[in-house]
Amino acid sequence: MMGNIALKSAAGRWVMAATIMASAMAFIDGTALNVVLPALQQSLDASGAALFWVLNAYLLMLAALILIGGALGDKLGRKKIFMIGIAIFIAGSAACGFAGNITLLVIFRVVQGIGGALMIPGSLSLITSVINDKERGKAIGTWSAVTTLVTLGGPILGGALADAGLWRFIFFINVPIGVVALLILATKVAETKDETDTGKIDYPGAALIAVGLALLTFGLLRMPGKGWKDIFVCGTVVTGLLFLGGFIWVEGRSKNPMMPLGLFKNRVFSGCNLLTLFLYAGLSGGMLFVSLNMIQVQHYTQTESGMSFLPFTILMMLIARFAGSLADKWGPRIFLTIGPVVAGIGLILLSFIGQTNGYRDYWTTFFPGILVLGAGMSFTVAPLTATVMGALPDHLSGIASGTNNAISRIASVFAVAVFGALAGLFFTGMLQQSIQPLHLDPASYKAVMLQAGNLGNAKVPSVVQQSLHQQVINAYHNSFIAAYRKILLLSGILGLAGGVTGFLFIPSSMQTRPGA
Incomplete structure (x- = not known):
């Protein structure tokens, strides 16, 4: 029992x-x-x-x-x-x-x-x-x-x-x-x-929920790097939602949902x-x-x-x-x-x-x-x-x-x-404000901004002048x-x-x- x-x-x-x-x-x-x-x-x-x-x-x-x-x-x-x-x-x-x-x-x-x-x-x-x-x-x-x-x-x-x-x-x-x-x-x-x-x-329901959730979560996880406008991100999320909609439809009609x-x-x-x-x-x-x-x-x-x-x-x-x-x-x-x-x-x-x-x-x-x-x-x-x-x-x-x-x-x-x-x-918005007073040359500015994806683990690029290293580190920390x-x-x-x-x-x- x-x-x-x-x-x-x-x-x-x-x-x-x-x-x-x-x-x-x-x-x-x-x-x-x-x-x-x-x-x-x-x-x-x-x-x-x-x-x-x-x-x-x-x-x-x-x-x-x-x-x-x-x-x-x-x-x-x-x-x-x-x-x-x-x-x-x-x-x-x-x-x-x-x-x-x-x-x-x-x-x-x-x-x-x-x-x-x-x-x-x-x-x-x-x-x-x-x-x-x-x-x-x-x-x-x-x-x-x-x-x-x-x-x-x-x-x-x-x-x-x-x-x-x-x-x-x-x-x-x-x-x-x-x-x-x-x-x-x-x-x-x-x-x-x-x-x-x-x-x-319920194999059809199992397949639909697995694929739908996988596609939806995969699309969301790709979104930070690619952005919402990326066709792959949008396509994955929309397809995932369609599969989840199919899951709901199947479950509503299944004898053994x-x-x-x-x-x-x-x-x-x-x-x-x-x-x-x-x-x-x-x-x-x-x-x-x-x-x-x-x-x-x-x-x-x-x-x-x-x-x-x-x-x-x-x-x-x-x-x-x-x-x-x-x-x-x-x-x-x-x-x-x-x-x-x-x-x-x-x-x-x-x-x-x-x-x-x-x-x-x-x-x-x-x-x-x-x-x-x-x-x-x-x-x-x-x-x-x-x-x-x-x-x-x-x-x-x-x-x-x-x-x-x-x-x-x-x-x-x-x-x-x-x-x-x-x-x-x-992080990116704050970093742009923080490094603006440093008047970095274009190559250094681009290199510093490319590190924004690493958030708190961002490192000062080698192209940046040595005298500005600590200020860039402070900018990274303040931005994080x-x-x-x-x-x-x-x-x-x-x-x-x-x-x-x-x-x-x-x-x-x-x-x-x-x-x-």
Whole structure:
């Protein structure tokens, strides 16, 4: 029987151990990579554009396939698809660790993304379908707290490894974790699937959603370098939207849809996903630029940058698990209103930071914003996850998890693409103003402006007079800070929008789980 296992039972503990290990393995890469990007860029002699693709190749595949992963788990067996995803993910991780150039690394990140798409929905789906109703919020809170703790420990680990010249171990560490998770699943966890679903897999829908999301996200990721007027960018985005329109048309007529459109008639489910879109777009864009600012402009070491997020980690460890239990008692609305608003305020506080004296100024510059952001996210993550999973019946847990995870990944892709483009525009505009008083000759001016695509990693071209080098460096730093401030302000506004969405869509109390 589904949903009848106690959280503290042996079976419940094994399920929690396997799902937490696999999820943490997937999530840690994202946060650790933000910190090790400079070391990776230097080691593989990668351009700024190629560096973003190391992040986005994974996110693109995740966004394109994660709905399929959730649906396959419901139909074919959640444990089976979960284990296949873990196996693919650890194979991709090992390959990333051995990659000899940036092109191979991007290709192997695609493999990781495929594994992640099959793996990530399975963790929450297994918890939701196995743990009993009364403890489900606490179980999801525990999952959220521990995975977020490990995930946010990623920057600390990544910074230490990068400073030691061992950035490749960010990928290698996934292998033993994944193997242990597979052993636990194979020997200690029972299979679950939707026993009421006797229909065939929705292959047309799967193909349309995969191609549509891949084309749309690929076009958006190309937009910062090519611009919206580029025919390839426009064509890719429009074609992706057409495929997604075809997906909606097919799902509305299919006898066995991969994603029943009726799910979005559920106000709570729709509201949770809209909140997720706003909040995670703001969080992803904000945290990426905070990391780049620390390392490239404020001269933090990669270890110092990683340690800077420790307050966030501690708050998640102390609060997130209990927030899930409190939401069960008091209802999710208060948490999903105040939490995103506080997180948004934290991002806005971070937007006020200018040029600092490095890590010695951390406590009066980055610390307050990170602390407030951490408090907001600590009260949001578990209630949001529990609410979105509780909005649908047990037999749709894979689709619920897959949809919400897809939204969060799409939000990250959109944030990197759109904020990357905006940062380039803001940086270029400020740089033009900053270097105008220097009266550079045409060749030097062109060379300086060509570096704008590297943002905070921009280097003074050799053609520039030596006497002007420091002034050009200052111009680069001032231009990045100007762009950073605007990006963090926009990120904060998205967090506030998430809070408004929570207030409007989420009820003050949740009824008994549908279909439970």
